[in-house]
Amino acid sequence: MTKAVWKYHINKLFEYSQSNPELKWQVTNCVALDLVNHGDSALENEGILGWQFDWREGSHDLIQVAKSLKLQGESIVIGHSMGGFQSLYSTLISPLMFKFVIAIEPVTHGDEMASVVFAKKMLPAVAGAICTEFANEQEYYKYMKQRSFYRNFHPQVFRDFVDSEKIVNPDGTVRTKTTKQIQMICYHAGLRIFPRGLELISMIERPVVFVAGERATWTPKSCVGEVRNALQHGEFYEVPNGEHLVNCEDPDAIIEIIQKSLTKYVKEKSDTRTSELIDRKKYNELFDENYSKLAAEFFERKSKI
Amino acid sequence: MTKAVWKYHINKLFEYSQSNPELKWQVTNCVALDLVNHGDSALENEGILGWQFDWREGSHDLIQVAKSLKLQGESIVIGHSMGGFQSLYSTLISPLMFKFVIAIEPVTHGDEMASVVFAKKMLPAVAGAICTEFANEQEYYKYMKQRSFYRNFHPQVFRDFVDSEKIVNPDGTVRTKTTKQIQMICYHAGLRIFPRGLELISMIERPVVFVAGERATWTPKSCVGEVRNALQHGEFYEVPNGEHLVNCEDPDAIIEIIQKSLTKYVKEKSDTRTSELIDRKKYNELFDENYSKLAAEFFERKSKI
Numbered sequence: 072m073t074k075a076v077w078k079y080h081i082n083k084l085f086e087y088s089q090s091n092p093e094l095k096w097q098v099t100n101c102v103a104l105d106l107v108n109h110g111d112s113a114l115e116n117e118g119i120l121g122w123q124f125d126w127r128e129g130s131h132d133l134i135q136v137a138k139s140l141k142l143q144g145e146s147i148v149i150g151h152s153m154g155g156f157q158s159l160y161s162t163l164i165s166p167l168m169f170k171f172v173i174a175i176e177p178v179t180h181g182d183e184m185a186s187v188v189f190a191k192k193m194l195p196a197v198a199g200a201i202c203t204e205f206a207n208e209q210e211y212y213k214y215m216k217q218r219s220f221y222r223n224f225h226p227q228v229f230r231d232f233v234d235s236e237k238i239v240n241p242d243g244t245v246r247t248k249t250t251k252q253i254q255m256i257c258y259h260a261g262l263r264i265f266p267r268g269l270e271l272i273s274m275i276e277r278p279v280v281f282v283a284g285e286r287a288t289w290t291p292k293s294c295v296g297e298v299r300n301a302l303q304h305g306e307f308y309e310v311p312n313g314e315h316l317v318n319c320e321d322p323d324a325i326i327e328i329i330q331k332s333l334t335k336y337v338k339e340k341s342d343t344r345t346s347e348l349i350d351r352k353k354y355n356e357l358f359d360e361n362y363s364k365l366a367a368e369f370f371e372r373k374s375k376i
Numbered sequence: 377m378t379k380a381v382w383k384y385h386i387n388k389l390f391e392y393s394q395s396n397p398e399l400k401w402q403v404t405n406c407v408a409l410d411l412v413n414h415g416d417s418a419l420e421n422e423g424i425l426g427w428q429f430d431w432r433e434g435s436h437d438l439i440q441v442a443k444s445l446k447l448q449g450e451s452i453v454i455g456h457s458m459g460g461f462q463s464l465y466s467t468l469i470s471p472l473m474f475k476f477v478i479a480i481e482p483v484t485h486g487d488e489m490a491s492v493v494f495a496k497k498m499l500p501a502v503a504g505a506i507c508t509e510f511a512n513e514q515e516y517y518k519y520m521k522q523r524s525f526y527r528n529f530h531p532q533v534f535r536d537f538v539d540s541e542k543i544v545n546p547d548g549t550v551r552t553k554t555t556k557q558i559q560m561i562c563y564h565a566g567l568r569i570f571p572r573g574l575e576l577i578s579m580i581e582r583p584v585v586f587v588a589g590e591r592a593t594w595t596p597k598s599c600v601g602e603v604r605n606a607l608q609h610g611e612f613y614e615v616p617n618g619e620h621l622v623n624c625e626d627p628d629a630i631i632e633i634i635q636k637s638l639t640k641y642v643k644e645k646s647d648t649r650t651s652e653l654i655d656r657k658k659y660n661e662l663f664d665e666n667y668s669k670l671a672a673e674f675f676e677r678k679s680k681i
Contacts, residue, residue, distance in 0.1 A: 118656050118659050118660075119659070120663075122662075122663055122666035122667050122670065123472070123666075125470075125471050125472055127468070127469065127470070127471060128470060128472070130469075131436070131439055131469050131470055134436055135436075135440055135443075138440075163432075163468075164432065164435075164436050164469050165430075165432065165433060165436055166430050166432060166568075167428070167430055167433070190674055194674045194675055195674070195675055195676060195677040196677075197675075198671070198675035198676070199677065252663075252667050255667075255670070255671070255674075255675055256667070256670065259670060259674055259675075267579060270575075270579070271579075274572060274575065274576075351423050354423050354424070355423075357427075358425075358427055358557075361427035361428075362427050362557050362560075362561070365427065365560070365561065365564060366503070366560070369495055369499045369500070369560075369564055370499055370500055370502075370503035370560055370564075371500060371503070372500040372501075372504065
């Protein structure tokens with residue numbers, strides 16, 4: 072899926088934040104990304120995308136975008152499915168970038184048998200189900216509403232997503248921004264992650280809010296348990312009746328979890344105004360104060376060990 | 377150290393490459409980086425650097441720079457000490473970016489006892505030895521030649537480094553671009569890496585040319601052996617009589633290893649000219665050809681497993 076599915080959540084989060092000024096946190100920026108080969112990024116990168124992909128590249132891009140924004144205050148990262156893994160992995164790349172992670176139905180790992188089942192059974196099934204080229208707009212909406220993976224989306228999320236993915240060609244035929252080929256390449260690339268995903272997860276130092284759908288089957292229940300055990304800090308939420316696409320099908324449940332988590336992990340209001348000029352004196356004082364603490368603890372000779 | 381120490385190697389590599397046109401590889405670009413808080417980067421970022429640092433941030437920056445260059449052909453990454461670790465770790469962030477890694481005396485890991493020794497003994501010793509502020513230029517050069525860690529550098533590397541680090545203040549006093557505080561912050565940040573460095577190393581999929589100095593003691597010999605065992609692919613070189621700063625003290629030995637490794641791992645000449653325009657037809661054919669292979673293997677229903 073693309074950044075369009077988060078529009079609903081973002082609007083609701085701003086509404087909630089602004090109508091509750093007494094909260095310890097306030098939302099000041101929400102940025103939703105299209106993966107390099109998805110949605111608007113796919114259009115932007117048409118003709119230069121590879122036929123191989125590594126999910127971890129998406130984590131890198133995420134960090135690159137986060138850095139480029141030069142945000143002040145505290146940032147968190149939220150992702151779903153492959154994006155859930157990419158959010159988690161981004162904290163290994165840049166451990167100080169995000170205060171915490173919300174990983175919704177992340178796809179993380181699987182043993183050798185799971186990889187075989189995925190490769191031999193799930194990939195062909197998905198390839199059989201995905202359609203991204205249509206005779207006309209009517210056919211496009213019909214497929215999306217009746218047969219696509221997105222058919223059970225919350226109505227607003229469905230409209231946001233389906234409208235944003237649609238490209239009407241000059242001859243009236245319709246295609247999606249994210250091609251079937253690219254989607255399949257991304258699914259297939261999961262096979263690179265499965266053998267070592269759990270090991271990667273176990274190295275995460277940031278708190279992780281791990282959200283699973285109660286009825287979701289895309290990720291086996293055993294994997295959910297293994298991830299819970301592997302995480303060092305954080306909470307687990309199970310959304311009642313939730314399926315794998317719970318972030319799009321029950322967005323209000325997800326929004327509630329985001330709000331709860333912000334309240335739990337954001338301890339004090341940050342000054343989120345971007346200062347036009349760096350206050351060099353204040354910086355120097357702050358640097359010296361903090362460096363002195365480090366020096367006193369580590370850099371001065373005290374006694375033999 | 378800074379990018380200045382690589383100038384000698386880069387010149388020699390270009391000379392060798394250009395005078396041996398029959399080689400399977402040719403050097404077309406060499407880029408040496410200053411870490412965010414070192415050398416010219418430190419000046420650029422004055423007043424905004426943190427009093428905490430995570431080595432892994434350097435790997436991210438490395439990848440960001442490599443991406444921004446949009447190089448064609450094959451790239452490799454070379455790093456020393458902390459930079460050795462950062463080069464290795466960069467392949468976990470972006471597994472397809474570099475063909476292989478040359479890690480010279482990388483600092484990778486240590487058990488709890490090693491961390492205690494490092495924190496209690498080595499950090500204060502290093503803090504006692506480093507000096508980055510001087511009464512005048514004469515004092516600067518005297519310290520650098522007689523007492524600094526750099527005193528045994530190859531003469532050309534020494535000049536390149538010491539000249540490039542020098543800042544003469546208006547009052548005639550001298551300071552280095554990389555402050556003592558920042559150097560200590562970077563040394564100290566090793567403590568974040570030691571507990572899990574070896575686990576990270578073991579996940580590297582790219583070939584690693586691992587270079588150690590025969591007489592080096594900064595990294596215990598037991599760690600060298602553990603890293604050798606943990607690496608999946610690659611070679612090990614021990615530079616005779618080499619110390620930890622072998623890349624600067626015996627640059628010709630390192631250059632020879634770089635040349636050998638390029639000959640081993642670069643299998644065919646790449647077209648390294650940057651194409652002004654993407655050949656869309658050629659791209660489409662190439663994409664379809666490669667996607668078809670993937671689809672035939674994975675996305676078509678064949679038989680039950």
